[in-house]
Amino acid sequence: MSTPIAALDIGTTKTCALIGEVTDAGALRILGAGVTSSRGVRKGVITDVKEASQAIAAAVEQAERVSGVPMAEVYVGIAGAHIQSTNSRGVAAIHSGRGVTPDDIDRAMEAAEAIAVPQNREIIHAIPRGYTLDGQDGVKDPVGMIGFRLEVEAHVVTGAAASIQNVIKAVEGAGLKVIDLVLEPIAAGEAALTSAEKEMGVALADIGGGTTDIAIFIDGSIWHTVVLPTGGIHITNDLAVGLRAPFNAAEEIKIQYGHASPLQIPEDEFIDVAAFGDEGRRTVARREVAEIISARVDEICQMILTEIKRSGYDNLLPAGVVLCGGTAELKGIKSFAREVLQMPVRIGPPRDLEGFTDRVSLPAFATTVGLVEWGWKQREAEGASATPRGATPRKPNPIGGLFSWAKSAFLPG
Ligand SMILES: Nc1ncnc2c1ncn2[C@@H]1O[C@H](COP(=O)(O)OP(=O)(O)OP(=O)(O)O)[C@@H](O)[C@H]1O
Ligand SMILES: [Mg+2]
Structure with missing residues (x-):
């Protein structure tokens, strides 16, 4: 059994604080959650x-109590309208005669990351989407392959420095250390999507309380957030x-x-509503409630559609949209969204969990579970890499001691 992995979704x-471990059979077992x-x-x-x-x-105290595992280091989700993402390209020349090394990939990634990042913004992720070697594109893992010119396509996510630092401060204020910050829809994609969907092309939309986060996966990699x-x-x-209710x-x-x-609601169905002030309780048609809800859900679905179109990848999503x-x-959001988006839609709770799953197997916990899964993949990537990327940042680190480059995080499998 592996060392437990802990995550925080703020x-x-x-x-929500969550502790999980990877079983010998390669599944994620939930040890404890605190909400x-x-x-x-x-x-x-x-x-x-x-x-x-x-x-x-x-939340941490609850998760520790349930699991009996102390939380010291955590993967932490980040979101907010300050997040921006872009795709960029980096090139590195390869010494003749020998195969591509992890070091060559580092150099290509460095070039891709050298996009202008203004003073008040920091890089949260620079994730390779795929490689081109001597003009041959679609290369997933070029290490060991012979060539002269390596190009990488990277998805680069940046955030406002102040917002990033406030997340780190809040976590440290609770006595924990941040291992890595992970963009929330990327994490949610880890938990809610299948490898097949990510390969085919799929959009994930996490409609939470205050934000709607979107991530588009194509060819097994992240293309748009x-x-x-x-x-x-x-x-x-x-x-x-x-x-007129509280x-x-x-x-x-x-x-x-x-x-x-x-x-979908019969006209003659009424519900009792607690109203403000002297009015006490009132009866309201349930259909009226649905009308109010529907207007806002329509706006959210239209926003998702606009964003998918704006990304330019709307024709590359045969697996449609997964909502979490x-x-x-x-109720009724799946068929409503299918109508607006004109694409297949499914609801995506976290998949393939073992252990204390009752609390976290709902779509609301896709991000939280995905953060633990991200940690798991990052560990595997570091284990497999000759030069662990998380441990030895090669330049002044953008997010104070963190380095969030996960090499194989979005390769298929
Ligand atoms: N059965 C339900 N029907 C409708 N809405 C629901 C239901 N259950 C939860 N919600 C809504 O989901 C929202 C909370 O979702 P979630 O827990 O994903 O948000 P969050 O992670 O706290 O916020 P965010 O990700 O936006 O920062 C709340 O607005 C809540 O009212
Ligand atoms: Mg959320």
Whole structure:
């Protein structure tokens, strides 16, 4: 059995700590999870480090208690509208006569990373998508192959330095060390998608509380990522306004009676709503609730569609769209999204888990589970590489002691 891997997902609504281990059979066994309401987080970004730290400490304590495993070092998710991503290309000349070495890949990646990163931004990921050797493209692992000119296509993700540092500070404030920051939709893709989907071409949309995160995988690699600042909280807010009810009452109605398609709800179905002030309780048509929800779900689906089109890869996604995040649990969202997106849609809870899975097998935990899986892959990549990338950064590190380059993280398998 391997050493346990720990992760932290600091979402807009929930903070989740998770500890897992890789079994001898190569599966992920969940040892323990801790979930608390987030504090000090808005639209995926930490706005109050101290409050966020307190929520983290509470989640960690729960996970430690359940698993009996202390958490010291963690993989941590990052999101927020400050995230930007781009694809870039790097070239390295190969010494004649010998095969491509990991060092040559390093040089090509360095060139790809040398995109202009402004003062106030830092690189979170530089992930190789594929290689071209002497004009031959589609090379997945060039090490050992003979050639003269190696080109790498990399997906580079950057974030605002201040937001990145606040995540690190909040985690350190809870007494933990950050091993690596991982873009949340990339992590969610690890847990919710199959290798076959990533090979064929698929878009993952994590519709959480404060953000909708999108990641597009093609040919087994990550091609496009974006974080949009709208999520389930907006649906609840619309309901609170529309029904003149407190936020918590609106949230409860959404989860219990909510539906994405009003026409699926019989006209004569009524529910009881706790209203503000003297009004006490009121009855409301469930279809009206669905109408309010539907308008916002439509906006979110349109945003996803626009983003997929903007990426330019909309014709390369035969596996369609996989939805995760808490809002993917909304009744009727799958067929609604299929209608808007005109693509196959499925709901993607984390896959292939063993152990204490009851708490984390919902779509809302795809990111959290994916963070542990990312850690697992990174460990494997470092084990397989002659020069462990995570251990010896080759230049002043962009994110204070972290280095988040995972060589084989998105190769198939
Ligand atoms: N059954 C349900 N029906 C509708 N919405 C739901 C359901 N269950 C959870 N949600 C919504 O999911 C949202 C929380 O999702 P999630 O836990 O993925 O968010 P988060 O990770 O905290 O936030 P983010 O990723 O946006 O920063 C909330 O808005 C919640 O109301
Ligand atoms: Mg989330």
